[in-house]
Amino acid sequence: MIDFRDxxxxxxxxxxxxxxxxxxxxxxxKALSHPKDQSMGDLAFPAFPLAKALxxxxxxxxxxxxxxxxxxxxxxxxIARVEVVGPFLNFFAAPGVLLADLLRSLxxxxxxxxxxxxxxxxxxxxxxxxxxxxxxHVGHLRNVAVGDALQRVYRxxxxxxVAANYYGDxxxxxxxxxxxxxxxxxxxxxxxxxxxxxxxxxxxxxARLEELKEKDAVAFEALHxxxxxxxxxxxxxxxxxxxxxxxxxxxxxxxxxxxxxxxDVHFDTDFFESELEEPGxxxxxxxxxxxxxxxxxxxxxxxxDAYDLGPALVRKSDGTSLYxxxxxxxxxxxxxxxxxxxxxxxVGAEQTFHFKQLFATxxxxxYERAVDCRHVAYELVxxxxxKMSSRKGKVIPFFELRSALRDAIDSKMRSAERGSxxxxxxxxxxxxxxxxxxxxxxxxxxxxxxxxxxxxxIDAWTNLEGESGAYLMYGLARISGIFAKASxxxxxxxxxxxxxxxxxxxxxxxxxxxxxALLTHLLRYPRVLAQVEAQADPSFxxxxxxxxxxxxxxxxxxxxxxxxxxxLMGARLALVRAAERVLSGGLRTLGVEPVAQM
RNA sequence: GCGCCCGUAGCUCAGCUGGAUAGAGCGCUUGCCUCCGGAGCAAGAGGUCACAGGUUCGAAUCCUGUCGGGCGUACCA
Numbered sequence: 001m002i003d004f005r006d007x008x009x010x011x012x013x014x015x016x017x018x019x020x021x022x023x024x025x026x027x028x029x030k031a032l033s034h035p036k037d038q039s040m041g042d043l044a045f046p047a048f049p050l051a052k053a054l055x056x057x058x059x060x061x062x063x064x065x066x067x068x069x070x071x072x073x074x075x076x077x078x079i080a081r082v083e084v085v086g087p088f089l090n091f092f093a094a095p096g097v098l099l100a101d102l103l104r105s106l107x108x109x110x111x112x113x114x115x116x117x118x119x120x121x122x123x124x125x126x127x128x129x130x131x132x133x134x135x136x137h138v139g140h141l142r143n144v145a146v147g148d149a150l151q152r153v154y155r156x157x158x159x160x161x162v163a164a165n166y167y168g169d170x171x172x173x174x175x176x177x178x179x180x181x182x183x184x185x186x187x188x189x190x191x192x193x194x195x196x197x198x199x200x201x202x203x204x205x206x207a208r209l210e211e212l213k214e215k216d217a218v219a220f221e222a223l224h225x226x227x228x229x230x231x232x233x234x235x236x237x238x239x240x241x242x243x244x245x246x247x248x249x250x251x252x253x254x255x256x257x258x259x260x261x262x263x264d265v266h267f268d269t270d271f272f273e274s275e276l277e278e279p280g281x282x283x284x285x286x287x288x289x290x291x292x293x294x295x296x297x298x299x300x301x302x303x304x305d306a307y308d309l310g311p312a313l314v315r316k317s318d319g320t321s322l323y324x325x326x327x328x329x330x331x332x333x334x335x336x337x338x339x340x341x342x343x344x345x346x347v348g349a350e351q352t353f354h355f356k357q358l359f360a361t362x363x364x365x366x367y368e369r370a371v372d373c374r375h376v377a378y379e380l381v382x383x384x385x386x387k388m389s390s391r392k393g394k395v396i397p398f399f400e401l402r403s404a405l406r407d408a409i410d411s412k413m414r415s416a417e418r419g420s421x422x423x424x425x426x427x428x429x430x431x432x433x434x435x436x437x438x439x440x441x442x443x444x445x446x447x448x449x450x451x452x453x454x455x456x457x458i459d460a461w462t463n464l465e466g467e468s469g470a471y472l473m474y475g476l477a478r479i480s481g482i483f484a485k486a487s488x489x490x491x492x493x494x495x496x497x498x499x500x501x502x503x504x505x506x507x508x509x510x511x512x513x514x515x516x517a518l519l520t521h522l523l524r525y526p527r528v529l530a531q532v533e534a535q536a537d538p539s540f541x542x543x544x545x546x547x548x549x550x551x552x553x554x555x556x557x558x559x560x561x562x563x564x565x566x567x568l569m570g571a572r573l574a575l576v577r578a579a580e581r582v583l584s585g586g587l588r589t590l591g592v593e594p595v596a597q598m
Numbered sequence: 599g600c601g602c603c604c605g606u607a608g609c610u611c612a613g614c615u616g617g618a619u620a621g622a623g624c625g626c627u628u629g630c631c632u633c634c635g636g637a638g639c640a641a642g643a644g645g646u647c648a649c650a651g652g653u654u655c656g657a658a659u660c661c662u663g664u665c666g667g668g669c670g671u672a673c674c675a
Binding site: 030031033035036037040044046048051052058085086087088131168171172173273296297298299301308310311312313314315316317318320322323324348349350351352353354356357377379380387412413416436447448449451452453455457460463464465466467468470471473474475477478479481482483484485486539543546547550553554556557558560561562563576597598 | 601602603604610611612613615617618619622623624630633634635636637638639640655656668669670671672673674675
């Protein structure tokens, strides 16, 4: 696999080989940038950084370098030509050479390995972490979209990935839900959306407690005592409450499975909060004995003054444990049982302090690999009129959201004038609608960076015109159309089935800007994956995909494929094939499965 | 008070390890289907990149400060 960037760096380093004070290869690489405009080349080198060392004006340096490099260019190399524009040195890629190489690399697998990280590691990506007995809403979907895209990118980068889920299936909130079910008339649970239904019970008890806190301290305490009793009941196993817990918990787990199935999300391992209580006590005792943890104000803490993080509470004064305690247990299992080298936690930004404390505590416990733990923080999902609130019922539950998306796409497809779907089976309709819905949802969540709040506007997200997940799929559907059409005509069929890599080489250089722009965009894909990994932010992939779809649309409009002369048709078919392979690979890495027709 | 995040077009956001004329979508105005799929393409209008200093050949991008918004800051999860 040829890396155009490497080729350009080679040319620059050898041109500067005998120049004192010239930057090394890494320095040159840092200076390389993309020209503002495709007509100005594919990679640019500004000569400013050399001005001091060479004691010459940047335009003069650029002119000299340009001449040296041009003289050394191989006739069939990856660099077609070099242009000097003032202080800039603009490199133009040779499309035939790079396209042919790209197609061969896609076929023999070297493209995939080119995407791999230098060091391939065992990485755990923990994400989703849904709570049972509570409503699962759009806010939770951002976590799933980010986490799943990240774990897919890590796999594409060649890492050995463990995707982990962590269910919040125990605790006082669960008891609040069960208490309401037991004491109030709740009717019968619905067939769909039982998690949301249980969530209402939880919210009702929470509201009751707040009310009592103001008015009736005795009743407030009494209710708390009842909640603790419920938790004890659940643990004891064979009680009516334990059976109610098991049943309602299973409803929620079944619904989560439905959500993940619809989104095509898979976990390699599941953790449950309900299993961490006992080991949590053990780990606190152990490190208390070792002197790492200490007593403080009736509770047990890990002092983190050295990290400027205060004391981290690991056991409350009533003897019960907390989130942090359970995360210590999980971290130990991740290191010791799973042998992970790196550990990612995809959790909302409001937990930043918690994870700082967690990682510092792990360090104090002697886990050196704590430095390879990373909190992937993302911002909240907001509604157009403000923050979501499950207590006020101001949320969009998953099942409502899914119906809304499906309905919008269904009506869009039925009203579309183009596209013959008369022969579609009911199953094809359903599959296609679901894939587009997932694409819109995932793209909507991932098109902004982790640190930006997402505004979930159901009207905007179901508008399929313009920038949306559907647009990303549209280009690939058109590509399928091109190959379907090509196979109908013997002349184009022969070319399409032939050696497209050879066709790419033999064809004349692309004349249209849209062709070169699309090709060079495809070649950037491996760097985009590396960037996503480095920043732990899938939005770079999402925007690369959007730009790719945009460039393909322009190409599609400007450059007819099947009506071109044979040589050009071959080259364009080669480009279309490469676009299909790279863009669909990228789309799947974002978690979106393309369709041949839509 | 302290810590983290954010402030770019009417709206929603890219661009931020410094580089050429600050981009996209929505909305508004206007062209383009006998054509490989119009879920599209092209054009127009719309900007003191919150503000003030600093660093340098060059700042939306880096540093400092101010203002504005969000979140967090041991017995919730």
